[in-house]
Amino acid sequence: IPLCLPSSVSFIGTPQECEKAHFVPGYNLGGEGFDIVTMERKGAYVIDTETWKIGNGNCRMYCNRYMNGEKQKVPVAVVDWRTLPKCSLKVSSVVYDSVETLVSDSTSSVSNNWTIGLDVPVDPSAKVGVGLGGSHSRDSTFAMKKSKQDRYTFLHHSINCKFYGYRLATSPPLSQEFKSALDIPPYSSKTAPLYHNLIDTYGTHYITQVSLGGEIKATTATDGSVEVTYGDQKKRTDIISNDDNPRWRETFEFGTITINMKNKLKFSVYDEDSYWNSDLLGECSFDLRAGKVSDSCMLNHGTFFFSYIVECAPSLSGNQCQEYIPSAMSPSLAEVFHTRNGVLLGKMGNKYEKPANERL
Structure with missing residues (x-):
């Protein structure tokens, strides 16, 4: 029995080990259908992530250093599994000046070129914008609703930690359910509902690479x-x-x-x-x-x-x-006061005397 190797190195487990071993964390996140328009996982699997036997009851295994070196198996479809000691508790913030920039950036978590094979016919003479990826995501729906009420700036905040990562094999096995769903007639106006149902069930893409951990995010208006x-x-x-x-x-x-x-x-x-x-x-x-x-x-x-x-x-x-500016007395006051703090004077310069009964 091999000693526990570094987490990025796999080894072949015996049939007995494979039967008892748990799958690695998040083993079935890859291969899941994904809707690029709503940016949501569909919960239906395009790829078979449950089959682990590679022949003679053996399987590929890894040592999980986050779980005391426990030996865990991976599905046939999973390769390059590893632990990722990367966790940042800093808040990452992005400011968006318009709904369009927010929608455009909402697909940034999709690392590959997801537009391959999606041809949107547009008349070259028409000056229009085509909203596709992320245009119906929760963030985009929130932003579009707010933009109709007033002018807004949107802020996106996130914290994320990554503990595990893996990718799918180049030609992974398809799930039996998805194989059956593909057994439909060629596309036409009559069969269009069948294709719409297929996309609604399995999405537009499937996940080929996984970084497993946790993320907290929020999109708010100002x-x-x-x-x-x-x-x-x-x-x-x-x-x-x-x-x-x-x-x-x-x-x-x-x-x-x-x-x-x-x-x-x-x-x-x-x-x-x-x-x-x-x-x-x-x-x-x-x-x-x-x-x-x-x-x-x-x-x-x-x-x-x-x-x-x-x-x-x-x-x-x-x-x-x-x-500094001098504060001279006004002419009208100067006519009745001898000095700024002096006694009252008559207009002819006679001293004004209070009657005896008015004196203190």
């Missing part, structure tokens, strides 16, 4: 909020959910501040994702200017518009309230 910072002060708006053109109504009071070259007014726009984290959509900083200011800045995705008011303290003026 749930926006803004953080406004000046110096040590930070203010944050409420979250506006599922709106790609949000209008925040909050007004923030920063009180008395000192304008200097060190501090800038900073705006940070976030997509507040309720799954794992907040994604920074963009930020911009400005030097404060006196008066009522309306401005905008370009973010990574979209444009942010804002306005603010800065009022200089008494005796200060200029673009950043750093220039």
